[in-house]
Amino acid sequence: MSRMGATTSSASASPPPPRTVTFTLDGVGKVYPGVVAVSDVTLSGYAGEVLAICGANGAGKSTLTKLLAGQERPTSGRVIVDGYDGEITSPSAALDAGVLLMHQEPVIVDTFSVQENVWLTGLSAAGRRRPWQLVGGRDRADRTRAALGVVGMREVDLGMPAGRLGPGPRQMVALSRSQVNEHRVLLLDETTASTTEEHFKDVEALVRTEREAGATVVFVSHRMPEVFALADRIAVMRNGSLVDVVDTADTTPDEVMTLMIGEAVMALEPPEPVAATDAPTLLEVRDVSSGSASGISFSVREGEIVGVYGLVGSGRSSLARSISGHQHRDTGTVRVRGHEVHPRSPRAALRQGIAYLSEDRRREGFVKDFDNATNLTLSTLGAFSTRGVLHTRRERRRVARLVSDFGIKGGADQLTSSLSGGNQQKVCIAKALESEPDVVVLDEPTKGIDVGARLNIYQIVRGLSERRKAVVVVTSEAEEALALCHRVIVLRDGVIAGEFVSKTSTTDDLTRTALGGEVQ
Amino acid sequence: MTHDTATRTAAAPAADGEGTAPVRGLTLRRAGQWAKEQYPLYILIALLIFAGSASDAFFSSYNVSNLLLQVSVIGIVTLAQFLIVLTGGIDISVGAVAGLAGVLSAGLFGGGNTLLAVAVAIVLGGAVGVFNGYLIAYRGLEAFIVTLGMLALGRGLVYAYTEGQPITPHAADFRAIATTAIGGVPVLGIVWIVLALAMAFLTRCTVFGRRVYALGSSKEAAHAAGVPVRATMISVYVIAGVLVGFAGFLLAARIGAATPTGGDNYEIDSIAAVVIGGASLVGGRGRVLGAFLGTLIFGVISNLLVLLNVSTFLQDAFRGALIIFAMVLTTVQFTRRRRQRTAHS
Numbered sequence: 061m062s063r064m065g066a067t068t069s070s071a072s073a074s075p076p077p078p079r080t081v082t083f084t085l086d087g088v089g090k091v092y093p094g095v096v097a098v099s100d101v102t103l104s105g106y107a108g109e110v111l112a113i114c115g116a117n118g119a120g121k122s123t124l125t126k127l128l129a130g131q132e133r134p135t136s137g138r139v140i141v142d143g144y145d146g147e148i149t150s151p152s153a154a155l156d157a158g159v160l161l162m163h164q165e166p167v168i169v170d171t172f173s174v175q176e177n178v179w180l181t182g183l184s185a186a187g188r189r190r191p192w193q194l195v196g197g198r199d200r201a202d203r204t205r206a207a208l209g210v211v212g213m214r215e216v217d218l219g220m221p222a223g224r225l226g227p228g229p230r231q232m233v234a235l236s237r238s239q240v241n242e243h244r245v246l247l248l249d250e251t252t253a254s255t256t257e258e259h260f261k262d263v264e265a266l267v268r269t270e271r272e273a274g275a276t277v278v279f280v281s282h283r284m285p286e287v288f289a290l291a292d293r294i295a296v297m298r299n300g301s302l303v304d305v306v307d308t309a310d311t312t313p314d315e316v317m318t319l320m321i322g323e324a325v326m327a328l329e330p331p332e333p334v335a336a337t338d339a340p341t342l343l344e345v346r347d348v349s350s351g352s353a354s355g356i357s358f359s360v361r362e363g364e365i366v367g368v369y370g371l372v373g374s375g376r377s378s379l380a381r382s383i384s385g386h387q388h389r390d391t392g393t394v395r396v397r398g399h400e401v402h403p404r405s406p407r408a409a410l411r412q413g414i415a416y417l418s419e420d421r422r423r424e425g426f427v428k429d430f431d432n433a434t435n436l437t438l439s440t441l442g443a444f445s446t447r448g449v450l451h452t453r454r455e456r457r458r459v460a461r462l463v464s465d466f467g468i469k470g471g472a473d474q475l476t477s478s479l480s481g482g483n484q485q486k487v488c489i490a491k492a493l494e495s496e497p498d499v500v501v502l503d504e505p506t507k508g509i510d511v512g513a514r515l516n517i518y519q520i521v522r523g524l525s526e527r528r529k530a531v532v533v534v535t536s537e538a539e540e541a542l543a544l545c546h547r548v549i550v551l552r553d554g555v556i557a558g559e560f561v562s563k564t565s566t567t568d569d570l571t572r573t574a575l576g577g578e579v580q
Numbered sequence: 581m582t583h584d585t586a587t588r589t590a591a592a593p594a595a596d597g598e599g600t601a602p603v604r605g606l607t608l609r610r611a612g613q614w615a616k617e618q619y620p621l622y623i624l625i626a627l628l629i630f631a632g633s634a635s636d637a638f639f640s641s642y643n644v645s646n647l648l649l650q651v652s653v654i655g656i657v658t659l660a661q662f663l664i665v666l667t668g669g670i671d672i673s674v675g676a677v678a679g680l681a682g683v684l685s686a687g688l689f690g691g692g693n694t695l696l697a698v699a700v701a702i703v704l705g706g707a708v709g710v711f712n713g714y715l716i717a718y719r720g721l722e723a724f725i726v727t728l729g730m731l732a733l734g735r736g737l738v739y740a741y742t743e744g745q746p747i748t749p750h751a752a753d754f755r756a757i758a759t760t761a762i763g764g765v766p767v768l769g770i771v772w773i774v775l776a777l778a779m780a781f782l783t784r785c786t787v788f789g790r791r792v793y794a795l796g797s798s799k800e801a802a803h804a805a806g807v808p809v810r811a812t813m814i815s816v817y818v819i820a821g822v823l824v825g826f827a828g829f830l831l832a833a834r835i836g837a838a839t840p841t842g843g844d845n846y847e848i849d850s851i852a853a854v855v856i857g858g859a860s861l862v863g864g865r866g867r868v869l870g871a872f873l874g875t876l877i878f879g880v881i882s883n884l885l886v887l888l889n890v891s892t893f894l895q896d897a898f899r900g901a902l903i904i905f906a907m908v909l910t911t912v913q914f915t916r917r918r919r920q921r922t923a924h925s
Contacts, residue, residue: 386804407806416804424804429797429864438794438805441787448786473610491805 079106081142082244082276083128083159088137090123097123100137101302103295105245105276110267112279112291112308116320116537120300121280122164125247128278129161130154141245152184158244162251166234170223175204177222178236207239208232210269212262227373228259235266246270247278252286264290282320284313296320321539339363340397342530343383343414343499348392351378354554355392360499360530365521367545367562368534371574375554377419380503380534384416385409396498410439415497417488419504419534425488426476433459433472435487440494466490466520482513489520500524503534518544538567538574550574619909620857620873627880635887641764643883648769649758649834651879653678654849655772655872656827659779660820661850662871666783667796667816668863669716669723674824675846676734677708679838681828683742686749686838694751698829705825706818708734713817717810731847738840748837758834768830775823780868782819792816797864852899853878856906878902 083105090098098120105111115121126132127139130148139148144157154161160181168177179200204218211232216225222233231251238246248267252260267290270277281287287294288308296303296319303319339361346357353375360366370376381387383394385403394401396413403409406416418424426435436459437444444455459472466486470479476487485505492500505521506514521544524531535541541548542562550558550573558573631638657674664671681704685697712730715721760767783789791812794802803809832838851861857874859866881902885895 405806406804407808410806418804423798424800427794427798427801427805427864430794434790434794438790438802438807441790445787448788450785450787450790452785495806 079109081105082107083142084140085124085128086138086140088124088127088134088139090120090127090132091135096300098127098134099300101297102137103302103305105278107244107274107276108271109292110271110277110279110290112281112287112294113297114280114282114287114294114316114320115297116282119297119320121297122249123300124297125161125249125278125280128154128245129159129247131161143244155181155184155241158242159247160238160241160243160245161247162231162234162238162249164250166231166251168222168225168230168234170221172222173219174208174216174222174225174233175201175218177233178204178207178240181237181241203240207236210239211236211266212259232259232262235263238266238270243275245276245278247280249280250282252281252283260286284316287316288313342397343532344393344395344398345379345383346393346395348379348382348394349390350382350387350392351375352554353378353382353551356551356554356556357392358549358556358559360532362528362530363525364547365525365531365533365545367541367548368532368551369536369538369541369548369570369574370551370557372536374551374574376534376536376551377503378554379551380416380501380532383409383499383532384414384501386416386418410495410497413498415439415492415495415500417485417492417500417502417505419507421481421484421488421507422477426484426491428475428477430476431473432463432468432470432476432479432487435476436462436491436494439491443494462490462494467516480513481509482516485509485513485517486520489517493524497529499530499532501532501534504536505533506535506537506540538570541570542567552576617858620870620877623856624873624877624880627877627884631880631884631887635884637887638884643887645761645764645766645769647879647883648772649766650883651875652766652768652772653827653831653834654846654853654878655875656775656823656830657843657846658850658853658871658875659775659868660823660827661847662854662857662859662866662868663779663783663792663816664723664820665851665854665859665861666792666863666866667813668799668861669813669816670851670861671712671723671727671817671820671824672847672851673708673712673727673730673734674820674850675843676731676738677705677821677824677843678828678831678846679738679840679843680734680741681705681825682832682838682842683738683747683840685829686747686754686832687741690750692750694749694753694756697749697751697754697832698826701825701829702822703825705821705823705828707821708825709818709821710814712821713814716817717813738842742838742840744840746837746839749832755833755836758830768834771830776868776872783868788812788815793864795863848903849878849899852903852906855903856909 081104085101085103088098088101089096101120101124113121113124123132127134128148130139130151130153133149141148141154141157141159144153146153148154148157148159151161167180169180172180201218205214208214208216213229213232213236216229216233222230225233235248235251248263252263267277267279277290279287279290291308293305293307294311294316295305296316298320306316341359342362343360345359347355348357349355352373356375356379358366368376368379378387382389385406385408389402399412401409401412401414403412403414409416422428427438430438433456437455441450444451444458456472462468463472466489468479468486468490469483476484479487489502489505502521506517509517521531521533525546533541533545535544542565545562548560548562548565548570549556550560550570552574557576558569560569560573637643657678661671661674681701684704685701688700689696708730712723712726715726716723757771758766758768762770783792791802791807794805794807795809795812799809828843831842835842853874854866854871855861855874856877857866857870857872859870878899881898882895885898890898
């Protein structure tokens, strides 16, 4: 192992300090059918350090932590933890070896009490635990309280069902497990994504305690301020590969961002704003409240792409889903071409000219047992049938056309579920467009899609604008909002916090507005 | 739906020329893939060869037509079960509802008019379908629980109505459909085959069928794609109910009287036939041909056990063993695909 532990280590000439290796990823790769999630990553962690893993969405950082925690088995290479014989191939082996993973979505059993949740790993098959052993012990409540105290949750009711906790406290309860499990490596997979400022302080404190105790903390994030506040070293991933490992002291957020995003996205120039007067308004949203969105008004002209940017919980998805009939709307009006519409279902929305691309592609994007052909025509079966009987030939001709127009790999007969994320997304978008909607609402159109396919999706979205559609792009990435949209609306706490013309704005403007002016 | 495209490509390779123009090798591979998935057919062929060699009486025209009579009623119930299983549901009330439809069709209105009897059976089946379907599609209840209740309710009403005695209708032509034959083929068997073809058409060639597959495979995705999930779902239960009601009448017609135990175990037999036929109990996968062959496999085994003088109790045990065997077979069948799927999530 080289000192940096990476294949492309920086040219540091100083002699290696005496540090003990805690874990080693040795040429690790993970290939899913059609997708290379992680390829040939070699990386080591050292005792008493905080190692950040950065990367854009879909860069493979979550998969990497899952490999390290035995949640996934690598298709090539080995995962080795110092002091543990053999490779890490299962979650319980990882626990035995002292690797503790904190998921992005905290692992909480809603019906268990807070206390039971703190001790949840006690149910695993790790160690010498046997099914007939008793759970609990005399000093349990004290120790639970002490563990929760470390993460700022001293006051919580131990007997309360954990399902009643809010998103922040849920994550903190999960984090408190680090206090009751012996471990050498603590993996935090975007654990701060759903926590507030106040809890971030607790996370920060926890990470520092861990480091002083000699553990390796692996901190996965794409939020630069947090990374630079916590990490000693930063491993940057892009497209499944480890691009570089840098010392935090020797670099800047800008450099890391450039490494993360690469050239592809940077190359895309923001579009010219649509002239303010001549194009007619296609979509008009007035005082819409639904879920976490409250009283939002905006309008979109023909051929215009409007971005909706905000943090988790800012109401961006609520807004998109309520416009397109996926979610109940409390108040407000939506007009398409001047006609008021109030779709109560996706079906009604499609009829009224509004198509929606779901953020959750696997659940709502396509039917898992359908091939591309049947998925592509599912929304518009009426066009391929007379009195309910399908015209298979007409359908197949149309599908062949769509497959070549959108460049969908695998053709008509391949199961959509076996395609890569980018190609799945092409199927989903093509399907949504088949109903010839006036308004297209795209919720995180590039979520989990690699850089190359991203450009493809961007071109498709630009094409929509050329076809005179009104396009709304909901996104959590400021770069994407600016690169893709004519205008960007920034949401904060359910209301519009600002509006920007992409041509004349920076990502900094957007993130500042989304966070409320104060960037750490 | 892979089966769908596979059959299409295999049957009419010329049709593809205008569209995607796949290579001939691909067509051949898909045909091979299709052949690989026809294991119910191979089981049936193996069974028929075994049956023919084990018993001389098996292929006699009397036995074959008797076999067809025996499997037709359960075959129609299996078609209903198949449609429900496609949606990811299950109906364990089919036997009780068929029994109730049978006794009411024989007993209501004095049993003097056969057409009226058919109407009673169908209306009852349809009404049960509306009830089950409403609770499942619109109230979000589990199909298993709803139909479990309906099973007890239906069977209870059968006993209450008959007071445990068989009901013999007066109409002279009540048995006609079960006793006549056209060109040596029993009419009952023809009815079954025609209904199976109609079900194949409904599921493969219509918008309705496509929607059933879609919602059975991914309910949320179907909803998001604009499929009217609830309306489709309740329609499935109504169609299934009508089929089950009609089967109840046919059962009474075949026996000549409606017995209180009529339709017993139909839920087990129909679910087993559907599963042996390759349909997934999770929904979204399966073909009518499979359900049809599944029915035949069960019928042949039952018939053979009788011919070989196996005791009635052992016959039940044999059928149970067959169900388990078939389930194991389906896991072997789907293992490769499932592995692919879990790898993705």
